[in-house]
Amino acid sequence: xxxxxxxxxxxxxxxxxxxxxxxxxxxxxxxxxxxxxxxxxxxxxxxxxxxxxxxxxxxxxxxxxxxxxxxxxxxxxxxxxxxxxxxxxxxxxxxxxxxxxxxxxxxxxxxxxxxxxxxx
Amino acid sequence: xxxxxxxxxxxxxxxxxxxxxxxxxxxxxxxxxxxxxxxxxxxxxxxxxxxxxxxxxxxxxxxxxxxxxxxxxxxxxxxxxxxxxxxxxxxxxxxxxxxxxxxxxx
Numbered sequence: 001x002x003x004x005x006x007x008x009x010x011x012x013x014x015x016x017x018x019x020x021x022x023x024x025x026x027x028x029x030x031x032x033x034x035x036x037x038x039x040x041x042x043x044x045x046x047x048x049x050x051x052x053x054x055x056x057x058x059x060x061x062x063x064x065x066x067x068x069x070x071x072x073x074x075x076x077x078x079x080x081x082x083x084x085x086x087x088x089x090x091x092x093x094x095x096x097x098x099x100x101x102x103x104x105x106x107x108x109x110x111x112x113x114x115x116x117x118x119x120x
Numbered sequence: 121x122x123x124x125x126x127x128x129x130x131x132x133x134x135x136x137x138x139x140x141x142x143x144x145x146x147x148x149x150x151x152x153x154x155x156x157x158x159x160x161x162x163x164x165x166x167x168x169x170x171x172x173x174x175x176x177x178x179x180x181x182x183x184x185x186x187x188x189x190x191x192x193x194x195x196x197x198x199x200x201x202x203x204x205x206x207x208x209x210x211x212x213x214x215x216x217x218x219x220x221x222x223x224x225x226x
Contacts, residue, residue, distance in 0.1 A: 047164065047207055049216040062215040064121075096163055104170060105211025106154045110163035 002027040004097050004111035012091075012118050018084040022097030022111055029078045030055050035100035036073060036080040037107060040093040048093075052100055053080050087118045122146055122210050126219035133203075133224060138196040141222045143208035145189045152212035153191045155184060158221075159204045167193075167206075195224075 008020035022036070029036060035052035042048070051061035053071040061069050068085035084091060094115050098107035123146035133139045143153065151171040156164035166175045171191060172184040181196045195202055203226050208219040 046220045047209075047218040049218070060214060064215065098163075100216075101169075105152060105216070106166055106169040106175075106209070107156075107164070108166040108175065110165075113163050 002099060002109055004099065004109060006095060006097050006111045006114040008114060008116070010115055010117060012087055012116060013120050014088055014118055015086055018082070018087050018091060018116055018118070020082045020095055020097075020114065020116070022080050022082075024078045024080075024099075028075075029073065029080065030075045033102045035060075035102060037098045037100045038071065038082045039096045039098055039107065039110075041096070041113070042090075042093045050082065050095075089118050092116065092118045121215055122149060122213060122217055124208055124210055124217055124219040126206075126208060126222045129220065129222060131222060131224045132226070133198055134226070135198055135200060137198050138194065139198065139224055141193045141206055141208075141224075143186075143191045143193070143219050145191075145210055145212075148188050149210045149212035151187050152210055153184070153186065154209040154211055155182075155193050156207045156209065157202075157204045158207065164207060169211075198224075200226075 003025045005023045012018045037052040038050040053059045053073045059071050070083040073080040094113040096113045098110040125144045127142045153171045154169045155167040158164040168174050183194050205221045205223045
């Protein structure tokens, strides 16, 4: 079965760049029909969809967080990535990667999540 | 953006009992609604999609109904493992949005 795993620094300084990678196992990231997505959850809060990258590199971002967001995909490594520039304390959150179903829209499976703290 | 409002935010229930959570959308999303369950420290888990279709492996004590702007998630015969936070999500349009969550407590 498909599994996702986030990796990246757990601490980022304000104004710097947050970079996370999601490694997909048990299936090919190159197969169509899925949107490879990032979702975050601020401490004790709800879920916020950040955006997705498609297998062909097409992206779609949430306008609420669009500024400074770049997503990319590396099919040779079966990975996709999130970069968030010029972070502030408001970007402190648990970041999840997830596979989004193209037609039905749901996210499944999810990675376990990684806490990223923005602090000097 | 489509706003989703869940009610209540907190719910107390007993093992063996039943609960109903409501999710209201700010505009018509037909049946494009998804439900997740999240336990502390864990990623959300897909429960059902298209309003009422159970994800494989999800017990039949979970059920969903609704259309348009009002949806419900009902859990009957509550089990200890059902005490968690539940989120609805709309998949009608972008950006994808979630409800604020409903915590079901013992």
